[in-house]
Amino acid sequence: MTDPQAPAAAVTVRGVDRTFTVGKKQTVHALSGVDLEIAAGEFVSLIGPSGCGKSTLMRLIADLDEPTSGEVSVFGKPARQARLDQDYGIAFQQAGLLPWRTVRENIALPLELHGIASSERSARAAELAEMVGLSDFSGRYPDELSGGMQQRVAIARSLATKPKLLLMDEPFGALDEMTRERMQTELTRIAAETGAAVVFVTHSIPEAVYLSDRVVVMSPRPGRITDVLEIPFGEGRPENLRETPAYFERVTAVREALHGTPVERANER
Numbered sequence: 001m002t003d004p005q006a007p008a009a010a011v012t013v014r015g016v017d018r019t020f021t022v023g024k025k026q027t028v029h030a031l032s033g034v035d036l037e038i039a040a041g042e043f044v045s046l047i048g049p050s051g052c053g054k055s056t057l058m059r060l061i062a063d064l065d066e067p068t069s070g071e072v073s074v075f076g077k078p079a080r081q082a083r084l085d086q087d088y089g090i091a092f093q094q095a096g097l098l099p100w101r102t103v104r105e106n107i108a109l110p111l112e113l114h115g116i117a118s119s120e121r122s123a124r125a126a127e128l129a130e131m132v133g134l135s136d137f138s139g140r141y142p143d144e145l146s147g148g149m150q151q152r153v154a155i156a157r158s159l160a161t162k163p164k165l166l167l168m169d170e171p172f173g174a175l176d177e178m179t180r181e182r183m184q185t186e187l188t189r190i191a192a193e194t195g196a197a198v199v200f201v202t203h204s205i206p207e208a209v210y211l212s213d214r215v216v217v218m219s220p221r222p223g224r225i226t227d228v229l230e231i232p233f234g235e236g237r238p239e240n241l242r243e244t245p246a247y248f249e250r251v252t253a254v255r256e257a258l259h260g261t262p263v264e265r266a267n268e269r
Contacts, residue, residue: 045208
């Protein structure tokens with residue numbers, strides 16, 4: 001029996017297919033029979049080969065596209081209503097900051113677009129700048145920031161309206177490895193502090209394992225969910241987690257699920 005007091009799932013995807021028509025005759029079957037439920041406050045990574053539909057699934061959750069068949073809901077609402085209600089924030093691989101606006105002004109942009117009073121915008125922007133460690137840079141412009149700092153601004157901006165869900169499509173893909181690892185640690189802290197659910201698209205197995213409560217493995221096109229792996233490390237993950245045997249075991253498990261062949265057998269060929 002369903003508990004009426006239980007919070008609605010952050011994301012529910014049921015029987016979703018997405019087919020595109022390219023040109024006059026060619027049909028591309030991007031997703032097929034996708035079922036997925038993500039709990040409130042859960043961090044879930046989507047991983048799979050290029051073209052498997054990870055970003056397409058993200059776009060369907062964000063109501064930037066519509067499924068050919070099936071249903072997508074966010075906190076029990078249709079995806080479109082969740083977008084209108086500002087239930088989620090979104091961050092992409094490119095920070096997409098406005099170069100003529102300062103850090104503070106970029107963070108406050110969603111609030112400005114929704115008519116929030118100036119004093120409230122300023123207070124929220126200052127709070128978020130502190131959360132992502134950029135209080136000393138709030139008056140700077142994007143071209144005065146490193147790539148990692150720009151991504152922190154983009155994450156802060158995505159949190160401006162206090163969303164219960166954060167959608168992230170390879171936000172660290174363009175960063176160097178050291179900056180990327182620092183940003184991963186920062187993101188785990190932010191997710192824990194805000195309590196937001198996170199759906200995170202990545203090509204990196206180690207990144208997915210470090211960040212996630214669960215890793216969802218997708219097949220080549222048409223994208224299907226072939227495996228879902230639990231990652232039992234809890235909140236507040238230290239950087240040295242990446243050096244532990246348990247971490248390497250989960251990386252290996254995800255790699256095997258992704259390739260469909262145990263690593264040991266593959267190496268024997």
